[in-house]
Structure formats: C-alpha cells, structure tokens
Amino acid sequence: MTIENISVNKSFGGWNKQYTHHSEALNCKMRFAIYLPPQASNGQKVPVLYWLSGLTCTDENFMHKAGAQALAAELGIAIVAPDTSPRGEGVADDAGYDLGQGAGFYVNATQAPWNRHYQMYDYVVDELPKLIESMFPVSDKRSIAGHSMGGHGALVIAMRNAEAYQSVSAFSPISNPVNCPWGKKAFTAYLGRDTNAWQDYDASLLMRKASVFVPALVDQGEGDNFLGEQLKPEVLQAAAKVSGYPLTLNLHEGYDHSYFFISSFIEQHLRFHAAHLRD
Amino acid sequence: MTIENISVNKSFGGWNKQYTHHSEALNCKMRFAIYLPPQASNGQKVPVLYWLSGLTCTDENFMHKAGAQALAAELGIAIVAPDTSPRGEGVADDAGYDLGQGAGFYVNATQAPWNRHYQMYDYVVDELPKLIESMFPVSDKRSIAGHSMGGHGALVIAMRNAEAYQSVSAFSPISNPVNCPWGKKAFTAYLGRDTNAWQDYDASLLMRKASVFVPALVDQGEGDNFLGEQLKPEVLQAAAKVSGYPLTLNLHEGYDHSYFFISSFIEQHLRFHAAHLRD
Numbered sequence: 018m019t020i021e022n023i024s025v026n027k028s029f030g031g032w033n034k035q036y037t038h039h040s041e042a043l044n045c046k047m048r049f050a051i052y053l054p055p056q057a058s059n060g061q062k063v064p065v066l067y068w069l070s071g072l073t074c075t076d077e078n079f080m081h082k083a084g085a086q087a088l089a090a091e092l093g094i095a096i097v098a099p100d101t102s103p104r105g106e107g108v109a110d111d112a113g114y115d116l117g118q119g120a121g122f123y124v125n126a127t128q129a130p131w132n133r134h135y136q137m138y139d140y141v142v143d144e145l146p147k148l149i150e151s152m153f154p155v156s157d158k159r160s161i162a163g164h165s166m167g168g169h170g171a172l173v174i175a176m177r178n179a180e181a182y183q184s185v186s187a188f189s190p191i192s193n194p195v196n197c198p199w200g201k202k203a204f205t206a207y208l209g210r211d212t213n214a215w216q217d218y219d220a221s222l223l224m225r226k227a228s229v230f231v232p233a234l235v236d237q238g239e240g241d242n243f244l245g246e247q248l249k250p251e252v253l254q255a256a257a258k259v260s261g262y263p264l265t266l267n268l269h270e271g272y273d274h275s276y277f278f279i280s281s282f283i284e285q286h287l288r289f290h291a292a293h294l295r296d
Numbered sequence: 297m298t299i300e301n302i303s304v305n306k307s308f309g310g311w312n313k314q315y316t317h318h319s320e321a322l323n324c325k326m327r328f329a330i331y332l333p334p335q336a337s338n339g340q341k342v343p344v345l346y347w348l349s350g351l352t353c354t355d356e357n358f359m360h361k362a363g364a365q366a367l368a369a370e371l372g373i374a375i376v377a378p379d380t381s382p383r384g385e386g387v388a389d390d391a392g393y394d395l396g397q398g399a400g401f402y403v404n405a406t407q408a409p410w411n412r413h414y415q416m417y418d419y420v421v422d423e424l425p426k427l428i429e430s431m432f433p434v435s436d437k438r439s440i441a442g443h444s445m446g447g448h449g450a451l452v453i454a455m456r457n458a459e460a461y462q463s464v465s466a467f468s469p470i471s472n473p474v475n476c477p478w479g480k481k482a483f484t485a486y487l488g489r490d491t492n493a494w495q496d497y498d499a500s501l502l503m504r505k506a507s508v509f510v511p512a513l514v515d516q517g518e519g520d521n522f523l524g525e526q527l528k529p530e531v532l533q534a535a536a537k538v539s540g541y542p543l544t545l546n547l548h549e550g551y552d553h554s555y556f557f558i559s560s561f562i563e564q565h566l567r568f569h570a571a572h573l574r575d
Contacts, residue, residue: 026557029559281366
C-alpha cells in the first residue's frame with residue numbers, strides 16, 4: 018500500500034490532508050481526505066469517523082462546508098471522507114448526475130459495465146479502513162456517517178457490519194432506496210433487474226429485520242425538496258419500531274437538503290459519535 | 297431600489313440568502329449574500345458585519361466555508377458578503393486571476409476600460425449599506441472584515457470612513473499594496489501609473505497617518521505562501537506603532553492562506569466585532 022499526499026492545511030490545531038492511492042477494490046486511482054485532530058500529533062491514537070458524501074460530491078465537500086473540524090479537534094476524532102465513486106477516464110459513467118461517477122451508491126456492482134470499477138461497498142468496508150489504520154495514528158474504533166446517498170451508505174454499512182462500528186448517523190438519508198427513483202435507477206444499473214439483489218442495500222429493510230444494533234442518529238430537514246419522493250425517513254422509523262432498533266430521528270422545520278443544514282447540526286452528530294467511541 | 301431573491305437556506309436557526317440587484321455604482325447586475333440570524337426574525341434590528349472576499353471569490357465562498365453562521369446566530373449579527381468585482385459579459389476582464397472580474401480590489405477605477413464598471417469602493421461604502429439598511433431588519437451599526445484582497449479592502453474602507461464602522465478585522469490582508477506585485481498590477485490598471493493616486497488605497501500608509509481610530513484585529517498564518525511577497529503584515533504593524541493605532545496582529549504557526557485558516561479563527565473575529573457592535 019502506498020499513498021501520495023496532495024494537500025495539507027492546518028485546521029483548528031490539526032491537519033486537513035488529501036491523499037491519492039491505487040484502490041484494489043475499485044481498480045483505479047482514488048482520492049480521500051482526512052482530518053487529523055491535534056491529539057493525533059501528540060502520539061495519541063484517535064478514533065475515526067468515516068463520512069460518506071452524497072450525489073455529485075467528492076472527498077472535499079464535507080471538509081470544506083460542514084464546519085466539523087472545530088468539534089473533531091475538541092473531541093479528538095479523526096474524520097475520513099472518501100470520494101463518492103470510482104473516477105477517471107477508463108471508468109464507466111452516465112450523463113445523469115445520479116448514476117456513474119459521483120454516484121456510486123456504496124454498493125458492489127454486479128452488472129456490466131459497472132462491475133469493473135464500482136465496488137464502493139468493499140472499498141469503504143474493507144480497503145479504506147485497513148489503509149487508514151496502517152498509515153495514520155488512529156485506533157481501530159470506528160463510526161460512520163453520511164448525507165443523502167451517503168446517509169444510505171452509512172446506515173447500510175453499519176447495519177451489515179455491526180461489530181465494526183460504534184455508532185452511525187445520517188443527514189437526510191435515502192432511507193428506502195428500493196422504493197424511490199434515485200435508488201431504483203442506481204440499483205437497476207449496478208445490481209440488475211432482480212430486486213432480490215437490492216435487499217441488502219436498503220437501510221429500512223435491514224433495520225426491520227436487525228437483531229444486532231448500532232446506535233443510530235438521523236436528522237432530516239422538513240423543508241427538504243427530496244423528502245417525500247426520495248428520502249422517506251418515515252419508512253426507516255417504522256422499521257426501527259418493528260425491530261426495536263435504537264434509532265433517534267429528529268425532524269427540523271424549514272431546513273433543506275444542503276450543507277447549510279448539515280453544518281447547523283454537525284456538532285450534535287460529532288458529540289453523539291464521541292460518546293460511543295469512548296465506550 | 298429593487299432586489300431579487302435567488303436562494304434561501306435555513307442555517308443555525310437563521311437564514312442564508314442570496315439576492316441580485318442592479319448596482320448604480322457598478323453599472324451592472326450584482327449578487328450578494330446575507331446571513332440573517334434568528335434574532336432578525338423576531339423583530340429585532342441586528343447589527344451588520346460586512347465581509348469582503350479575496351481574489352477569485354464570489355459572495356458564496358465565505359458563506360459556504362468559513363463556518364461563521366454558528367457564531368453570528370449566537371451573537372445576533374447579520375453578515376453581508378458582496379461579490380469581489382462587477383461581473384457580466386459587458387464588463388471588462390483580464391486573463392489573469394488577479395485583475396478584472398473577481399479582482400476588483402475595492403477601489404474606484406479611474407482608467408479605461410475599467411472605470412466604466414469597477415467602482416467597488418463606492419459600492420461597498422455607500423450603495424450596498426444603504427440597500428441593506430433599507431431592505432432588511434438591521435440597525436445602522438456596522439463592522440467590516442475581509443480576507444487577503446478583502447482584508448485590504450476592509451482596512452482601507454474602515455480607516456477612510458471611521459465614523460461608519462465600529463470595528464475592522466482581516467485575515468491575511470494585502471497590507472501594503474503599493475509595494476507588492478498584486479497591488480502594483482491592480483493599481484496600475486485601475487488607477488494609472490501615477491502612484492500618488494494609490495496612496496489612499498494602502499492600509500499601511502493610511503494607518504501610519506491615522507488620527508481617528510477603528511479598533512482593528514488582524515490574523516495571519518505563518519505558513520502562508522503569500523506572506524513575504526504579497527501580504528507584509530510587518531509593514532502594517534510598523535505603521536500602527538507610528539500612529540498609535542489600536543491594531544492587534546496575531547501570527548499563527550503553520551496556518552496557510554485558505555479557508556481552513558479562516559474557519560479556525562473566525563469565532564474570535566466575530567466575538568471581537570460583537571463586543572464593539574454592542575458599544
């Protein structure tokens with residue numbers, strides 16, 4: 018494993034960095050961002066919050082816009098933000114913003130032409146944490162969070178790997194992708210028309226049948242244009258009731274789907290994760 | 297005066313908005329952003345911090361990346377961010393990032409072709425505050441701040457209009473533009489070769505001869521690539537010593553010229569302005 022540092026910015030006493038590396042899982046060059054809080058410069062191994070971004074985003078959006086570093090520095094948490102899909106000239110793409118590059122949906126694609134590179138589930142679950150834990154002064158305590166498509170990814174990954182994550186949180190997640198336009202389009206392309214192959218990538222279906230729990234926090238703006246058609250947090254909440262899943266869902270009047278919403282409540286998410294990463 | 301609202305995002309209980317309007321001073325359509333804290337929705341008239349951005353920026357960079365809304369909401373301060381130059385197809389431009397659109401330098405241009413639109417000094421000093429104070433629930437208490445080219449603008453505007461501003465602050469300002477490459481290039485183009493016309497746009501020259509004071513705070517990263525050649529805070533500090541100007545200059549090891557630096561210390565700037573806006 019080799020990684021190449023491509024940017025360094027001091028931030029709240031810690032360091033915001035970007036790296037590129039060759040991903041085995043994705044079969045292409047990938048970029049990720051990491052925020053290392055000041056505690057990591059003092060010989061301390063810090064826990065890691067993985068952040069999965071939404072459609073059209075890269076590793077940069079969260080690090081530039083969420084205002085998370087202030088709290089990560091205070092709480093001593095590293096943040097790792099991968100890109101949202103494989104990228105590059107040889108990587109399959111689509112004209113839509115909601116399929117292909119920038120829209121990997123955190124699944125392992127089984128259908129051509131996507132299956133050659135689009136293995137974001139394996140990348141986020143296995144390859145990236147292994148790389149982070151071998152290259153940086155971090156502990157093996159992990160939490161995971163995300164926004165929209167990334168909220169879907171975070172919930173699915175935490176529920177399918179409950180032993181690997183202390184907590185999970187999401188802003189405005191695509192909560193029931195098998196039953197919304199974004200999810201149906203992406204899953205049909207990446208996983209095929211047989212909807213049986215979709216089930217393990219749907220947060221609501223997973224939550225309904227869960228028996229091992231990861232503490233979960235979801236925040237959703239009531240002024241979000243995508244709420245009714247694409248996000249469906251009420252389906253997630255109903256699923257949590259069935260299984261007794263420890264889900265806290267907060268609705269917020271007037272807030273939309275943007276980083277203005279995320280930044281307004283990121284402090285609560287970081288404090289939630291910090292409490293579980295300390296356990 | 298008419299203004300058109302083009303975006304609304306709830307943020308920390310307040311509202312982040314963008315507007316367009318026809319500027320008389322600049323003779324073109326302009327866009328600005330305003331953050332209205334929650335107090336402004338409760339019938340309270342809030343004071344205003346004007347933020348002037350740096351080269352290549354628009355009204356959006358500060359609102360998206362500085363993380364200022366959390367504190368503005370807590371302290372009850374509105375923030376107004378104008379664009380950094382006139383814009384549009386009919387507006388003179390240059391191939392360089394440091395002249396023309398995105399690089400207005402907050403001066404009133406006297407030289408063709410720039411003088412037709414580039415009157416950013418008048419826009420920021422007169423037209424914009426008049427518009428803001430007539431259209432929004434704000435008081436007439438103002439402070440001003442900025443970054444790099446905008447730090448230069450904020451210092452110059454505050455010193456030349458000491459009665460109009462309670463306080464001024466800057467991150468990494470171009471402190472002595474008559475004596476650095478960015479300043480010489482822009483002032484030659486906008487103001488002509490006679491350097492006598494440059495004097496009233498140089499923060500260090502103004503500070504050296506000042507007799508009326510606006511409390512001033514400057515933060516500068518020591519890892520800033522532009523520090524030695526373009527920014528020269530030591531010239532500003534020497535000028536403050538001559539006139540006894542109330543300038544606090546803080547140097548920060550390792551920080552660079554980016555918004556990662558600004559976001560790390562924006563809280564201190566907002567608290568500084570809040571203390572003076574309360575007076």
